[in-house]
Amino acid sequence: MDIARIDAAADRLRGFARRTPLLSAPGLDAIAGRRVLVKAECLQKTGSFKFRGAWAAISALPADRRARGILAFSSGNHAQGIAAAAAAHGVPSVIIMPSDAPQSKIDGTRALGGEVVLYDRGSQSREELGDRLQAERGMVLVKPFDEPEVIAGQGSCGLEIAEQAARQGVTQADVLVCCGGGGLTSGIALALEARAPRMRVRPVEPEGFDDVTRSLATGAIQRNDRMAGGLCDAILTPAPGDVTFPILHRLCGPGLVVTDDEALRAMALAFRHLKVVAEPGGAVALAAALFHGDQIDGDAVICTISGGNVDADVYARALALA
Structure with a gap:
């Protein structure tokens, strides 16, 4: 993985x-006690940064492989990114999703x-189910984060952050990234x-669910x-990826851990001050x-709102805190 691959992905994404914009609001600065710049990937196509990686990976495939169709597993944001990018390329997609995913993401x-193929997150392995479907249908698996072209696509977000922050006079800051398996975090890094x-x-x-934070602290991959x-x-x-973790370990500072209540409060404050919708996982940064x-x-901090695909009942719970 290098900057040339990210630049190439950014070219294909253009x-x-x-x-997406880099937003700010005096009210957020006052709460944080420093300048806060927010990269609003909730305004990306399909409602999250995942469209970047999905498009980058699918567009990089040779036409004959792409025509076989795309297989993915996702709790919802990668699923929607893959479905949209595959449809735009005129190929079918099958996405393995946990049965407890928000209904809005399944729909x-x-x-x-x-x-959509549903599975039980607590008792079934999505990787094993994916392997079986891939063998049965011959489709091309695009992993949600541990895939170089997906990481390169997510890295295009980092290119934008660098340019947009510099225009606002910020060239040195902690950049806080909502992190699951580390695709967005490693791409931005x-x-x-x-x-x-x-x-x-x-x-x-x-x-x-702080596997990345613990992994960075110990220097070895930890699981939830x-x-x-x-x-x-x-x-x-479950854990940071085999591709993502070496990048995270080399480039990232210590991880940060927030509570669910803090994520809900951040969702409410994003609505109040920025007029954007954030989902819980997209609000942790x-x-x-x-x-x-x-x-x-x-004196300044940059953070991502990585997605805005949230069910109405969860969002109402967050807004009650506004």
């Missing part, structure tokens, strides 16, 4: 992915043209290493004890910026 994936080396990427995770029951469904992964400032360095 005209298809949105260049959204189907609406975008994806065939690689992009900033090349284009904004004074910025330090830091993964942010929900309490109880459970895979279900968390509010932040978008970033509940903002939560860290607002409520864990004692663990952050510098």
Whole structure:
């Protein structure tokens, strides 16, 4: 993985992915006690950054392999990104999704043209199910984070952060990234290493699912004890990936961990001050910026809102805190 691969992915994404804004609000600055810049990937196509990686991976495939169709597994955001990107390329997609995924994400994936296969996150392995379906149908598997072209696509977000932050006078800051398996975090870290080396990427995770934070602290991949029951469904992964973790270990600062209640409060504050919708897993980086400032360095902090695909009942719960 290098910057050339990210630049190539960004070229393929041009005209298809949105260049999302880097937002700010005085009210958020006041809460955080420093300047807060928010990369609003909730405004990306399909409602999350995942469209970047899905398009980058599918567009990189030779035409004959792509024509066989695309297989993926996802709790919802990668699913929708794959379904949209596959449909735009005129090929079918099958997405393996946990049965406890938000209904809005399941419905959204189907609406975008994806065939959904549900599994029990607590008792079944999505990887084993994917292997079986791949063998049966001959489709091309595009992994949600541990795939170089997916990482390269997510890295395009980091290129934009470097350019947009520099225009706002920020060239040195902690960059907080909502982190599951590490595809977005490692892609942004690689992009900033090349284009904004004074910025330090830091993964942010929900309490109880902090495998990346623990892995960075120990220097070896750690796994979560459970895979279900968390509010932040978008970033509940078993462990950092074999491709992503070496990048994270080399480039990232210490991880940050927030509570579900802090994620909900951040969702409400994103609505109040930025007028954007964040899902729980997409709000953890903002939560860290607002409520864990004692663990952050510098006069400015940059954070991602990585997705906005949230069920109405969960969003109503968050807005009740506004």
